[in-house]
Amino acid sequence: MHKKAMVVGAGVAGIQAALDLAEMGVETYLVEAGPAIGGRMAQLDKTFPTNDCAMCILSPKLVEAGSHPGIHILSLSEVLSVQGAPPRLHVTILKRPRYVDESKCTGCGLCMAKCPTKVSDPYNKGLSTTKAIRIPFPQAVPALPVMDAKSCLFHLKGKCGVCKRVCPAGAIDFGQKEETIELEVGSLILACGTKEFDARLKGEYGYGIFPNVITSIEFERILSASGPTGGHVQRPSDQAVPKKIAILQCVGSRDASVGNEHCSAVCCMQASKDAIIASEHVPGLQSTIFYMDVRAYGKGFDRFVDRAQQQHGARFLCGRIASVESDPRTNDLKIQYIAQDGSVHSEMFDMLVLSVGLQSSESARETARRVGVKLDASGFIAIEATAPVDTSRAGVFVCGSVSGPKDIPESVMEASGAASAAAAVIGECEVREMHVEYPKEKDLRGESPRIGVFVCRCGINIASTVDVSGVVEYAATLPRVRHAQEMLFACAQDSQKTIRAAMEKHNLNRVVVAACTPRTHEPLFQKTLQKAGINPYMFEFANIREHCAWVHQQEPAKATQKAKDLVRGAVTKVLLAEPLYKKSLGVNKNALVIGGGLAGMTAALDLANQGFQTYLLEKTGQLGGNLRHVQTTLDGHETAGKLAELVEKVNGHPKITVCLQAKIRDIAGYVGNFKTTLDEPAMEIEHGVVVIAAGGSEYEPTEYLFGQDDRVVTQRHLEELLHAGDKVALAKLRTVAMIQCVGSRDEKHNYCSRVCCTTAIKNAIRLKELSPRTNVYVLYRDIRTYGLKERYYRRAREKGVFFVRFDPDTKPAVQSEGDGLTVRVHDAILGATLELRPDLLVLSAGIVSNPDNKTLSQFLKVPLEADGFFLEAHVKLRPVDFATDGVFVCGLSHYPKDISETIAQARAAAGRAATVLTKSSLEGEGKVACIRDGRCSGCGACVSVCAYRAIELDPKLRVAVVNEALCKGCGACAATCRACAIDLGGFRNEQMLSALGAL
Amino acid sequence: MRDVQDKLRATAKDLLASGKVELVLGFEPASLPMRTRACFARTADAAERLVWNEFCSQNLAAYLPRLFEKPAHIRGDWTPPKVAVVTKNCDARSIIGLVKEHQLARENVVIIGMPCQGMVDPEKAAATVDERIAQACLECVSPSPIGADILIEGQSRPAAADRFQRVKDFEALTPAQRWDAFVKEISKCTRCYACRQACPNCYCKSCFIEQSKPSWAGAGDDLADLLLFHIGRMFHQAGRCVECDACVRACPMGIDLRLFTQKLVKDVEELFGYVPGVSLDDLPPLCTFQSDDSECFVTGPGEE
């Protein structure tokens, strides 16, 4: 059999896993319970900390998954059972009816427009209404309506059937039944996500009772431009613009009373983001965030929170809400809260947003049960710290929040990591090339342009406003147009045949379709041209639906005139079209991994296991990196064994070449064709990809008497003492104090090192286990035991570890007095100064970036951020990639992270790298930049504006040279060139000017 | 000034005699009084022809791109020459700009920095000594040579305090007044392209205005085409113009190009904090960006 896999759950994690698998040549089934893919991310307004529009960055992924030849989307489907062992897993799927024939429906939306039954819209969390038959949201993939049988009049009463009558494609099928599908796949990935906590269970906050108490996800919809209020911030009771809102954190998180001990990992940042965005919508808006700890533990998060406070008037108030009352007349909310010093306050707010936590969903638990994988105590799929994408069942992997709440980038990392693991299991199976064969392309040289124009009525979508026949008549009069006709649905399958027949009959070599938006439909018509033997770039789209008929419904005459203009513009542009070809590029199948720590070794092993020769460079004389200094994982496993096993596997792997004491002189080349020269050992390596895993290191403190007094150590020292030191002496310690955020979250290192809270808690617990009588104090600013790590925080408190919160402006003072140490700290909760006399003071030193990063970034032409860590291509959706293709990052090179996250990211980097290495050649874009040598003076402006490093200067000839395989076709170079010496295929200056002239 | 000229000749002779450079590009007397022309001195003897006076207004950097272009008749490897250039500070900044744009390698050029008292505007040559200095030189904020390889000592004129007064005055006019003034100036243009030929930045092998496929403008003297040419050329100077005034001196019709090119200089300085031709380390402003660049020009739909 050939390589096949299945991904269950099509949120952002599942989509990423499916895309990576498909790009590795694995035919992938993407099973989604709902009618469309996208998951929770599709409902978000913006994403932190960059405030990118969530739909803008997600929707290209939706479209890609929807159109990828290697991905089959099974919507409205769930897994019933999985039998067998990898690489032969037998999966039974239940597919529920859509009542719409997916093969016939064109997604025109007429049924939705005419359906008389209004129902509340789940996409907008019930804040608006939609119809009983509906396309779930405008960007939905598949872009097909689904019928809600529970509210459809025909299903309920056997009457109505309007949708069936109006459907021009005959796609409505009331008779559809549930069906089961049997599939055999090599491996399976579970990505079924979480569900939000039901805020009704915390009745004291008044959700479901008071109209102006809403959940955070409802607030996201209100903030969203595509949401129920069109992006106008309004409160539900009276549509008034709120001036003062309260946001309450940890609703259904960190709360044993509702059975959710875990932290939901995303809400602190979500609240900060919502406060920022709300204040952008409503200038002067005051928001108050009631929190327990601010968990801004990711890249750029602390700075983001600072921004919310300093520039957007967000007040972060450490305290809990005790009660909420709603004024029956105004619906304003009177909120009583307890501040951290115990004082009780009361304040009026216009609105209360409950940051509802994420918890395991019944359906995910049921799926896990059917698949036969173990769950942990909180109902998430159980994983081990050293195997973050493996489940208890062989051949079944996991990614995303179904194994614990997490943010988008961690979900995406795990998705790529799980894809890598899932592909490795079926490594032996054959790859099936997923190419479609097209007839040989006609040589158009010397042929004069013969244009065909096809104008779509789109049922009545276009035709009800635009005089389609008039447009066709007009089009026929345009120069070089040899054929013009109208079509009911240009996108329907039989229309493609009609177009091809017309092309043949009239010997057409250029086509214009006037219909809907090219963003979704251009590829379809391009394929039709290819099938007719015409280069797919001899095509232009005129958007007369979204940009004309739909937006000028009251002005049919003007809309018709505009449609004619748009057709004329497209005809003019296509007249100058030239055949374009995607440049392909050979790929060297070797991989280079820089750094022999946990991340580097994990990535190297994954790559080698997929059959790629891998070179692992380590600058020291020993593999292991920082892992050699970590003794146990948070869940109590010793790491020494894992390290030894890993080193042995790496050293023993026939496909891995380890170079110790390696010194890089130079890295040249680009994706698929890198060449690295080493000074030590003197050698040259040719490789197709690079994985950067160069690590980071523990900050060496200069504060708190470190280095001056032997009793001041770092967590790393303590961990070594706990592991191999004198246990008797340790047990005799009366008092141990720990200070958090040493070398983190300060002016020089304005970021959270992410692991120190957990490390401190891990070591505090071990101290307490060793000697319950030892007093352990943890002096902290915020305890950031995000996600499932929260249980260990709880356990530490149960064991009697004292936690003392201090403010950043009153840092602890440490003195060596007489024969002892004195630590004075102002306890922000007690409001009093504590004086401790610890026998041992442990500093939780942060993680700093590797100074080598700078050189590496110059070699590989990839960016670093201000703190010296590598800056990935996109902080949400491309967490291991760079804009420069073929270069990937993982581990501490990217940002501080724990063992589990490092492994997940390393596997992700390997997975992403494998999507390059599995291909025999890489295909570039068709519409790319090209240079006219005679005009180019080699000034280099294009080189510096190219984000993809696709242009280089030839120093001898003094001209720029485009690497067409790397060019993504943005055209920034062409717009920058003063001499018009560089132009963009498909959007050439000549075409643009003629279109300008025609419109 | 004679003293300065002697020092310059001695330096040039030394450079040529020692073989450090193959060519010293400087000024020699032209056939008309109160004019100079470019002098290509290749031997120590020829260096005797070099002069330095208040008529050395030409920006010699304009010759450099050609000098460092591999001649078409040479096949195979070619070693670019080493050239010393006699420069005022504005000319030196042009050279730095050209180096940044890869038109020559910094190590192939020796910048001889001259003290500058301001150049004479030939139109005003009859006036008294103090009043005949060119407008651009009166407004020059950095007349002393900076960053030259060889510095010829001497007195430079004091730096002007504010060079943008004319621009600010123009900004204060109404759009209609500005438009009328702009059209009035540009209408004088005969499309001789002297401004372009004189400008060291206009080294394009093919100027957009003369291209076909697409043709950006017609070939005649239609005002619309003149406007397009000048707006285009001026915009191409954004972030590159060093205010050397070469275009203004070259224009036979006396178009006040400076009033407009200076606006771009001012904007580039204010918006991006960039002064052209000063440092080799930063990228030209239109080749890069900052994530927090000004957004003040962006239209929001709700604004009035």
Next chain:
Amino acid sequence: MAFLCNWCSYAGADLAGVSRLQYPTHVRVIRVPCSGRVNPLYIVKALQLGVDGVLVSGCHPGDCHYISGNLVARRKFALLKSFLEYVGIEPGRVQFSWVSASEGNRFADLIQKVSDDIRKLGPARQLKKEAR
């Protein structure tokens, strides 16, 4: 005449259509891969060809599909707009904006505003090449 980047603003215009938001009919859209593709000369040329106003809209800063195309463009447009207004081109003839894929409303409002601005100015004659 509106130049819209394919990934955000064109998508925002699509969403305006899907949402059936009505706006004036005068606008003609030219799809470009990225706002960074728009050569400043296009804008001048459009006015020469007799267009009454030009709008360029790209992704919001940070959202660019091509990472930084809109940021490079932002600098060009800042200078160009200031320069054109300096030489006396009526303010409002040339406008720039950011519209994301989810901002159908913003797109419609933007077109309404730009259209109103241009209507107030009347037909553009300044750079227009009159037929002879």
